[in-house]
Amino acid sequence: MPPETLNRDAICIDLSGDWLLASTDNSHALTIALPGDVHSALQQAGIIADPYAGRNEADVQWVAHKDWVLERTVTIDADDLDGCWYLDFESIDTVASVFVNDQLVLQAENCFRRYRPDVSSALVVGENRLRIVLHSSIAEGARRQAAQPFYVPYHDGNSPIANGNMLRKPQCHFGWDWNIAIAPLGIYGSLALRRLETARIEHLTTRQLWLTDGSIDLQVTVTLFAREPGIVPIHFELDGMRERLDCAVAAGETRITHVFTVAKPRLWWPAGSGEQALSVLNVELPDESVTRQIGFRTIELVTDKDEAGSRFAFRINGREVFCRGANWIPADALVSRVTLQGVEDLLQSAVDANMNMIRVWGGGFYEPDWFYDLCDRLGLLVWQDFMFACNLYPSTLDFLDNVAAEVDYQVKRLSSHPSIALWCGDNELVGALTWFEESRKDRDRYLVSYDRLNRTVEAAMKAACPEAIWWPSSPSVGHLNFGDAWHADGAGDMHYWSVWHENKSFDNYRTVRPRFCSEFGFQSYTSMPIVRQFAETRDLNIASPVMEAHQKNAGGNERIAGTMFRYFRFPKDFPSFVYLSQIQQGLAIRTAVDYWRSLKPHCMGTLYWQLNDTWPVASWSSLDYGGNWKAMHYMARRFFQPVAVAAIPSADRKEITFSMVNDTAEMVTVELQTFVVSLDGERRPLAAAAGACAPDRAATLVTIGTGDIPEGALLFWSFEASNGMRGEGHHVQGTYKALDLSPSGLTLETVPRLDGAFDVIVSASGLALHVMIEGDVEGRYSDNAFDLTAGETKVIRFTPKVLLAEGIVPSFIAYDLESCQGKG
DSSP states (O other): OOOEEOOTTTTEEEOOEEEEEEETTSSOEEEEEESEEHHHHHHHTTSSOOTTSTTHHHHTGGGGGSOEEEEEEEEEOHHHHSSEEEEEEEEEESOEEEEETTEEEEEEOBTTSOBOOBOGGGOOSEEEEEEEEEOOHHHHHHHHHHTSSSOOOOOTTTOSSTTGGGSBSOGGGGOOSSSOOOOOOEEEEEEEEEEEOSOEEEEEEEEEEEOTTSOEEEEEEEEEEESSOEEEEEEEEETTEEEEEEEEEOSEEEEEEEEEEESSOOBBOOTTTSOBOOEEEEEEETTEEEEEEEOBOOEEEEOOEETTEEOOEEEETTEEEOEEEEEEOOSOSSGGGOOHHHHHHHHHHHHHTTOOEEEEOTTSOOOOHHHHHHHHHHTOEEEEEOSOBSSOOOOOHHHHHHHHHHHHHHHHHHTTOTTEEEEESOBSHHHHTTTSHHHHHTHHHHHHHHHHHHHHHHHHHHHHOTTSOEEOSBSBSSTTOOSOTTTOOSSSBEEOOHHHHTOOOGGGGGGOOOSOEEEOOOOBOOOHHHHHHHOOGGGOSTTSHHHHHTBOSTTHHHHHHHHHHHHSOOBSSHHHHHHHHHHHHHHHHHHHHHHHHHTTTSOOEEEESOSOOSSSOBBSOSBOTTSOBOHHHHHHHHHTOSEEEEEEEOTTSSEEEEEEEEOSSSOEEEEEEEEEEOTTSOEEEEEEEEEEEOTTEEEEEEEEEGGGSOTTOEEEEEEEETTSOEEEEEEOSSOGGGOOOOOOOOEEEEEEOTTSOEEEEEEOSSOEEEEEEEESSOEEESOOSEEEOTTOEEEEEEEESSOOOTTOOOOEEEEOTTTTBOOO
16 A cells, blocks of 8 residues: 655645455455455455345355454655544444554444554554454454353344444344345444544533523533643624634643523424524634524423324424434445435435434444434434334343443534434333243343343433433333333324235225334335345246345235235236335335324324335335335325325214314314215315314314215315315225226327427326336336326326436336236
8 A cells, every 4th residue: 555645734634545354364365445444345346246236145155254354554754743643433333443553443333333552652754554343243243242240132134244232333234134144344434533632622512591681691511522631713703793802721621611691592493493594613723614503492301291192293492393203224236336325315215205203223323423424404303213123121230331431422422413303222122021031931031131221321411411302212101111112102102003014905094093103114025126236037026036035024025915915916027016015005104194193282293214225125214225116105105295185984983084283383274075976086076175274283174975885986085275285096895906907008209308308298098097107217207196187197207316318218117006907
């Protein structure tokens, strides 16, 4: 590797770029680009094939069993060597030994901590050799499990790679019921060798004090680290208001607080509730600066007791906001493949589907700063889990000390973001106490162990940010309640999985009344263009080894197929099977959301599982790997619309109630038209209704007797609200498979536009239900998964992801319920 020469003015050597990479057994030697992961470097060098393709996952298991060494050199002149030097690693994944000139300077063991070891005594004039040994997390997990005072179980159904719960590393790296199991390792984020000039910024935190006259005192606290006492000038700047302080610092950490008074703050609101007003805070030393986005807002978690139990609602700036959204998992299974542009597209898609909250799930990463900056700007509230999921964990002192340091760093790093709504202790750890033979036999021991971990997280969070909102676990009935929150719908947040995991009907969603459902989901296959990225033509069968390798939930394929048998006639071919899986996924989630929104304000949030995928796989996501919209995402844009109308059948199927929900701050009036549609697509008016819905409420608009709908016909409707929001839908009495549909006669015509987009003109001569257009290039459709009755035409705007060359016209096909059915 070429030596790196110090830029004397920068007092910093950026260590990103090419490093030498070798396995410690000398079986492989290559180059790795840092920040990055080992698997991506091996693929780039042609040593392994793409782990996501075919069944290559099995062929790359050897990578995580080895230790890997990364090396490079840096050159330091004699004039620059004086002073305090330190390495600065944003994230090391995960257990690593770091050497400078063969002197051990760091033993890292937490992917979620920033490490800044002092290396002054190890440096020499001239060439310096940096060496990082990334130890196998598989071997290290086994070693640490053996050292525990008692066995600590992990969920082997989620984690086919053992003992990931021993390590402070993304738990989904060891597999999951949607993730590839390859235990990646690497160096992520920024990495540098820096010289300390008087002091450096260790943390920057803020606190908003709202005064009775409506103004705000913004307390800005900077924690400085110095090796020895000194004086350092600090500039604090907020939206152009700039002030300088000359501050004395002691050896070690010094905290300095400056207060800005904002007389007339512009408020930050979640998407759909108001503007995302943001201020820019900058704290600057002579050789370093840190910038934060600040949004002025108040937030409360309302848990008042009521007749059903206790509430669970977020109050923003004095107004309760219904949370519409989904769960976020890492944007990719391999960090090297994550890009800011790709993540922004995923988050923008959430907002475009009328979401205002995401839950950063506890088995992945605390995301980088720019992720939360995007959420701030887009108006996406963030339910932030701490990174513990679906396992039991150690409670030894060394493990808890490591966790406390992690929590302190992450909370101080992120708590100033206005998008952060809540910090949650873990994902499903209380339930996990019932999943393992060891904890069922000795619940007291494992419950006490869990409580020690949970209290460590809470105490560290409160110390780092006393005003932050804490929730002990998800799901949870409440503080110090270790009961079954999966099925208790009177209080707290709920994970409701009976429809998927217990194979219950979609109607079962209407048997529970959650206060806030933070997880529920139904699987589908990833779209055909994505399937073709990892499968050959011979693999296009749900029972093929390749397709089964891209289904990580045990019994998932059978459940998708079984649900089709319950509701639909079986599809005629594999593409139709994929299409129908996505339609039924959307119908399942819509059934839940429509009903739970109708319960407002009893229910104040629905976050479905899950928004995105980490690789191409059958899963619960509404966005394909890469960000294209599945059918459910188009449906979500409709069922999450702030003003929406839903048809909800009674339990005895004798009535259909049209519920209207209003998530805006203004009263709206809603006009509804209903129609009866025959199986050949002819429609005739049935009834009209109008009603008013108060701000932030749900109400019944009208109830129709099912006797008014002829046998074999469908109920269609359309509505328009006084604020301009509109929508349409249909309801089937019974199942789709009972309908003897006439041919839909779908036709497509493509018309290029001057702006590079294309108009796709879709026409039907019969009844076309759940029409889904698919093209041979990636892009976004103005609408999809829609209905057409006989003689109807709809123009869909298609915008390619990448502008196509002049004269190139995509090829489109259309699916609908009738044409995808097998007919013998």
